[in-house]
Amino acid sequence: MKYEGPIYRPPSEAASLLIQATVGCPHNRCTFCMVYKNGPRYKAREVKDIKTDISEAGDRYGDRVQTLFFPAGNTIAMKTDDLCEVLSFAKEKFPTLRRITVYGSSQYIHKKGPKDLRRLANAGLSRIHVGLESGDDLILKRIKKGTTRKDQIEAGNWTMDAGIELSLYVILGIGGKERTVPHALETAGVLNEIGPDFIRLRTFVPKINTPLLADVQSGSFRMLGPHGVLQEAALLINEIQASPYLTSDHYTNYINLEGRLPDEKRQLLEKIDTALKQDENSFRPFFIGTE
Secondary structure: OOOOOOOOHHHHOOOOOOOOOOOOOOOOOOOOOOOOOOOOOOOOOOOOHHHHHHHHHHHHHHHHOOOOEOOOOOOHHHHHHHHHHHHHHHHHOOOOOOOOEEEEEEHHHHHHHHHHHHHHHHHHOOOOEEEOOOOHHHHHHHHHOOOOOOHHHHHHHHHHHOOOOOEEEEOOOOOOOOOOHHHHHHHHHHHHHHOEEEEEEEOOOEEEOOHHHHHHOOOOOOOOOOHHHOHHHHHHHHHHHOOEEEEOOOOOOOOOEEEEOOHEEEEEEEHHHHHHHOOHHHHOOOEEEEO
């Protein structure tokens, strides 16, 4: 099996077989992301090469494969015909396969539209991991996300309507001190409009070689401290009326939050309230990310 460039997968895909379908990210402009800033440039691998890797993995692992993840950064951007062919082939080769997942941004999901999303679902796509980041249009523009609140909602609804599970990622603190309240409120509003299966919390950490790190260092972007991030998380969670499973399964977060909304909302808010009583120096220190 062949791999090119950085290969990332969500923590929830830790047990998944990784077969690379695309290289890089076709957008690659987000100001907070360093993953593909130095390349490689985006491309979709040839279908025959992907199928060769699937066949090799099938011969090697047989019926041990239950979940499959197709890196790299925005595999939903593949041509629909090609991705459908790869999905169907994977289902043939792995008889015990329960889930096939990809990364995909709202921008490229929106370009697919409802019809192609239904085709992908019928071919076997089970779940899309989407970096929502924020529901605030001003923040989305500042971080050069390439999408809008409206398009995020439509893309999310089309995905859910197609029968594909949706895992949305929110970056706490991505609006800095200036936009913390709008970020929490607008993001909760988008989540309520979509009603995703999962909400996964991340905390903003400035990364090397990114424009947003330069803004932090110049003082034009004022980061939230641990208490500010936790207060933002509490406001976000309090405003969510949908029924997703919420988790903070990532090393960037100050505390672990995990539970089903709205049933466990009170327990989650109590955990945040307890953490807010701690001295800020007791949380993980500030650091600049390198991966």
